[in-house]
Amino acid sequence: MSILTVGTMAFDTIETPYGKAEMVIGGACTYISWAASYWHKDIHLVSIVGEDFPESEVEQLKARGVKMDGLVRVPGKKSFFWSGKYHKDMNGRDTLITDLNVLADFNPVLPDSYKNCEFIMLGNLTPDIQYSVLSQLNQKPKCIILDTMNFWMDVALDRLKEVIAKVDVLTINDEEARQLSGERSLLKAAKKIHAMGPQYLVIKRGEHGAMLFHGEQIFYAPGLPVSEVIDPTGAGDSFAGGMVGYLARMGSLNYSHMKTAIIYGSVMASFCVEDFSLSRLRNLSQDLIHERIRQFEALMTFDVNELEIA
Amino acid sequence: MSILTVGTMAFDTIETPYGKAEMVIGGACTYISWAASYWHKDIHLVSIVGEDFPESEVEQLKARGVKMDGLVRVPGKKSFFWSGKYHKDMNGRDTLITDLNVLADFNPVLPDSYKNCEFIMLGNLTPDIQYSVLSQLNQKPKCIILDTMNFWMDVALDRLKEVIAKVDVLTINDEEARQLSGERSLLKAAKKIHAMGPQYLVIKRGEHGAMLFHGEQIFYAPGLPVSEVIDPTGAGDSFAGGMVGYLARMGSLNYSHMKTAIIYGSVMASFCVEDFSLSRLRNLSQDLIHERIRQFEALMTFDVNELEIA
Numbered sequence: 022m023s024i025l026t027v028g029t030m031a032f033d034t035i036e037t038p039y040g041k042a043e044m045v046i047g048g049a050c051t052y053i054s055w056a057a058s059y060w061h062k063d064i065h066l067v068s069i070v071g072e073d074f075p076e077s078e079v080e081q082l083k084a085r086g087v088k089m090d091g092l093v094r095v096p097g098k099k100s101f102f103w104s105g106k107y108h109k110d111m112n113g114r115d116t117l118i119t120d121l122n123v124l125a126d127f128n129p130v131l132p133d134s135y136k137n138c139e140f141i142m143l144g145n146l147t148p149d150i151q152y153s154v155l156s157q158l159n160q161k162p163k164c165i166i167l168d169t170m171n172f173w174m175d176v177a178l179d180r181l182k183e184v185i186a187k188v189d190v191l192t193i194n195d196e197e198a199r200q201l202s203g204e205r206s207l208l209k210a211a212k213k214i215h216a217m218g219p220q221y222l223v224i225k226r227g228e229h230g231a232m233l234f235h236g237e238q239i240f241y242a243p244g245l246p247v248s249e250v251i252d253p254t255g256a257g258d259s260f261a262g263g264m265v266g267y268l269a270r271m272g273s274l275n276y277s278h279m280k281t282a283i284i285y286g287s288v289m290a291s292f293c294v295e296d297f298s299l300s301r302l303r304n305l306s307q308d309l310i311h312e313r314i315r316q317f318e319a320l321m322t323f324d325v326n327e328l329e330i331a
Numbered sequence: 332m333s334i335l336t337v338g339t340m341a342f343d344t345i346e347t348p349y350g351k352a353e354m355v356i357g358g359a360c361t362y363i364s365w366a367a368s369y370w371h372k373d374i375h376l377v378s379i380v381g382e383d384f385p386e387s388e389v390e391q392l393k394a395r396g397v398k399m400d401g402l403v404r405v406p407g408k409k410s411f412f413w414s415g416k417y418h419k420d421m422n423g424r425d426t427l428i429t430d431l432n433v434l435a436d437f438n439p440v441l442p443d444s445y446k447n448c449e450f451i452m453l454g455n456l457t458p459d460i461q462y463s464v465l466s467q468l469n470q471k472p473k474c475i476i477l478d479t480m481n482f483w484m485d486v487a488l489d490r491l492k493e494v495i496a497k498v499d500v501l502t503i504n505d506e507e508a509r510q511l512s513g514e515r516s517l518l519k520a521a522k523k524i525h526a527m528g529p530q531y532l533v534i535k536r537g538e539h540g541a542m543l544f545h546g547e548q549i550f551y552a553p554g555l556p557v558s559e560v561i562d563p564t565g566a567g568d569s570f571a572g573g574m575v576g577y578l579a580r581m582g583s584l585n586y587s588h589m590k591t592a593i594i595y596g597s598v599m600a601s602f603c604v605e606d607f608s609l610s611r612l613r614n615l616s617q618d619l620i621h622e623r624i625r626q627f628e629a630l631m632t633f634d635v636n637e638l639e640i641a
Contacts, residue, residue: 207556229539241630243551280633307640320551321631323590330617
C-alpha cells in the first residue's frame with residue numbers, strides 16, 4: 022500500500038530553553054517521511070526545495086525507501102525557512118521569521134507513478150495545494166489524512182472546508198477544533214466536524230497527548246513523559262508520519278487500526294522531542310521503539326473493577 | 332477500613348460561561364465525603380461551619396454514612412465563603428472573594444472515635460492544621476493522602492514539607508509539582524518528590540486528566556470529554572473522594588489499587604463538572620457509574636501490535 026506525502030522541506034532555526042539550533046533540517050514532509058519510513062518503505066514524497074537544500078538529506082530519505090520523483094529543486098532560489106523561539110514551559114512558541122522562498126511558487130504536479138497511491142498524508146500547507154493534489158489522483162484512496170492549522174481557517178476557510186469534505190482523518194488541536202466547529206465542547210465539536218466529512222478527528226494536545234473521535238467512540242493516547250523535552254518542533258509531523266506509516270502497513274482504515282496508529286504516532290513524536298531537528302528520528306532501533314510501545318501500554322492499563330455502590 | 336477526611340465546608344458563589352450559582356454548598360470536605368460515600372460508608376468528617384450552614388446538608392451526609400462528631404458549628408459566626416469566576420475556556424479562574432469567617436479559628440480536635448482511622452484524606456488547608464490532625468492519630472494509618480496547592484508552597488513551605496514527609500500520596504497539579512521540586516521535567520520532579528516522602532505522586536491536569544507516578548512506573552488517566560463542563564468547582568475534591576473511597580473499600584494501598592482508584596476519582600470528577608455545586612453528585616446510580624467506568628476503559632484500550640520495523 023503506497024503512501025503519498027505532501028508538505029514542506031525546510032531549514033529551521035530554533036531556540037528552546039535547552040539551546041539554539043541554527044539552519045537545521047526541518048519541514049513537515051521531512052518529519053512525516055522519516056517517521057513513516059520505520060513502518061513502510063513505499064513512500065512517495067511531494068515537496069519543493071531551493072538549491073541550498075543538502076543533496077545528502079535527499080539521499081538519506083531515498084535510502085529509507087522514499088521516492089523523490091515528486092521533489093522539485095529550484096535553481097538559484099532558497100528553501101523555505103522558519104525560525105521560532107519556544108516559551109519557557111515549551112507549550113507556546115513565537116515565530117520569529119517565515120521566509121517562504123521557493124514555497125511561494127509551489128504548485129505540485131504529481132508524477133504518474135504517484136497517482137494511484139492509497140494512503141495520502143497532506144501536511145500543513147495552503148488548502149489550495151492540498152486540494153490540487155487530491156484532484157490529481159487517479160482513484161479514490163483508501164485513506165486521506167489532512168493536517169492543517171488555525172491560520173488557514175482565518176484566511177482560506179471556504180477552500181479548507183472543500184478539502185476537509187474529501188478527507189477521512191483530520192488532525193488539529195483543541196482550539197482549532199473549537200474554531201472550526203464553533204463549539205466549546207469537544208464532543209459537540211467532533212460531531213460537527215464529522216458532519217463536514219472526516220469520519221475520524223484527531224485532536225493533538227501536545228504534552229497531554231492526542232484524542233481520537235469516531236462517531237460515538239473516543240480514544241485517548243496520553244503524552245508519554247520524557248526526561249527532557251529538548252525541542253518540540255516536528256512532533257506533530259512525526260506523529261502524522263507514525264500514524265500513516267502504521268495504517269499503510271496494515272493496509273486499511275478502521276477504528277481499531279486508527280487507535281493503534283495513534284499510539285505509533287505518539288511513539289514517534291515522543292522520540293522527536295528528545296533532540297533538535299531530526300536527530301532522534303534518524304537512528305531508532307526496533308528494540309527502542311518496542312520498548313516505548315510497551316511504555317504506552319503500561320501507561321494506559323488498569324484493572325477494571327466495577328464495584329457495587331455502598 | 333475507616334476513612335478520616337479533613338477540609339472545608341463552605342458556601343460558594345460561582346460564575347461560569349453557563350451561568351451563576353449564588354451561595355451554593357461547597358467546600359473540599361463536602362465534595363470528598365459525597366464522592367467517597369458511594370464506595371464506603373465508614374467516613375469520619377472533620378470540619379467547621381458557622382450557624383448559617385444548613386442542618387439539612389449535615390443530615391444528608393449523615394444519611395450517607397458520614398460521621399459528624401468532628402464537625403464544629405460556631406454560633407454567631409458565618410461559614411467559609413468563596414466566590415470565583417471562571418474564564419471562558421474554563422481552564423483558569425479568578426478568585427473574587429475569600430471570607431475565611433469560622434475557618435480563621437479552625438483548630439480541629441479529633442474525637443477519640445476518629446483516632447484509629449486507616450485511610451486519611453487531608454483536603455487542601457493550612458499545613459499546620461494538616462500536621463496537627465496527623466499528630467492526633469493513635470496509630471500509623473494504612474494510607475495518608477494529602478491535597479495542597481501553590482499558595483502553601485509560597486507562604487508555609489517548611490511546614491508543608493514536614494507534612495509531605497508523612498504522607499503516602501500527594502495530589503497537586505503540573506505547575507505545583509514543578510514549583511515544589513524545582514524541576515521542569517515531570518519525570519525528574521516526581522523523583523524528587525518521592526524522595527521527600529510520598530511513594531505516590533498524583534498530578535492533576537484538569538480536563539487533560541491525571542497522572543500517577545510510583546517509582547519508575549507511570550499511569551495516565553485521561554480526562555473524559557463530557558458534553559458540557561458547567562462548573563469545574565469541586566472536581567479535584569470529587570476526584571480525591573472517589574480515590575480514597577475506592578482505596579478504603581479495597582483495604583490496602585498498592586500500585587494496582589492506586590491505578591483503579593485514580594479511575595474511580597476521574598469518574599466522580601467527570602460527574603461533578605456536569606452541574607453546579609454538588610447537584611450531580613447527589614443522585615448517581617450504580618448503572619450510571621459503571622457505564623462511565625466502561626467509558627474510561629474504552630478510552631484507554633487499544634490493540635498492542637509490535638511490528639517489525641521496515
